[in-house]
Amino acid sequence: MLSVGLVGLPNAGKSTLFNLLTKRSVPAENFPFCTIDPHDGIVEVPDERVHTLAKLVNAQKEVYAAIEFRDIAGLVKNAHAGEGLGNKFLSHIKEVDLILLVVRTFKNDDIIHVENRVNPIEDEEILLLELSLADQNVLENILPRMEKDLKSNKDKLLGDKIQIVEQILLRLSGLGLASDFVLPDITDKEIVKWRKGLNLLTDKPILKLANINQDGENVDYKSDFELDILLEFSMADMTKEDRLELEMVxxxxxxxxxKACYQKLGLGTYLTCGETESRAWTFKQGMVAPQAAGIIHTDFEKKFIKAEVIKYPDFIELESRKNAIEKGKMRMEGKDYAIQDGDVIEFKIGG
Ligand SMILES: Nc1nc2c(ncn2[C@@H]2O[C@H](COP(=O)(O)OP(=O)(O)O)[C@@H](O)[C@H]2O)c(=O)[nH]1
Ligand SMILES: [Mg+2]
Known part of the structure; x- marks a missing residue:
């Protein structure tokens, strides 16, 4: 399962956010192969389509997609050089697929800031610089070895790889991110794989969350989203009715x-529905129909015959699979079909 790491300075609000998220968590037993520690939480991805479909077909159960969130202890200046628990944090960040930067913008003298001021822009710079310095360490360590191996000429792609390392180092030392260096589309597949394998922190997708105080003073900061984490946390214990009322405003x-994290991870949802359950299934963008069927059951990939696909809005408008078929809104798709978000699918599987 893909995971999102909460990364930020101490007291930015990471653990409060994590606790808030875990109020929506689902038991790990439902997800084989996921070993869970107290800093990991599997969280359902809200999707009103699952609920709407369930009502329409009278499904007994609703099953949602899920992603994992990890509370990573606060990063501090010089973490890359081992400050604080430096390298340990950095190794935790290596394990996640997406970095969610949690940046404090709210002013409140009662809550200490490690740098004794509230300055989200500088905080972001500190965080990104630590990640970048950790990446630079990695690359500077492997480069001499690669250059040495070049003489023995074992790997014919080694010359290209060295150039890529140098290009990335150039970006990093110019205060950029590894992800700023984009490989051309025509790049050898093996090189693409090798680069992924470097697992650089600043090559991972990054989203920025501003932790604001809705009713207080905040410092301006450009982020992907804003959340009053403490307020949301206090709301989490409200009755569902009260909460729904608030959500209307x-x-x-x-x-x-x-949802944004899920999308940024390159994930999409296809749906299945029947009397037993209405269910969201997670696929990676670009997956073709047999691979998507393989998510339901590994056997289904090989035994795939075809996929009967109805677009979610058509299903809702026509209110049933039967009507959708009659109105010509069901498409028969073969093994090359790339699954789309919101496809309501019935797979036909051979014996
Ligand atoms: N006023 C205010 N306090 C917050 C907010 N978010 C977190 N805090 C407080 O800040 C302190 C540190 O939060 P915590 O989530 O433990 O931060 P972490 O170190 O990033 O994990 C706690 O006392 C929280 O109650 C917020 O949005 N507003
Ligand atoms: Mg914490």
Missing amino acids: AENGLDKMI
């Missing part, structure tokens, strides 16, 4: 954030 920021 203010769109639920947490839902939006979870």
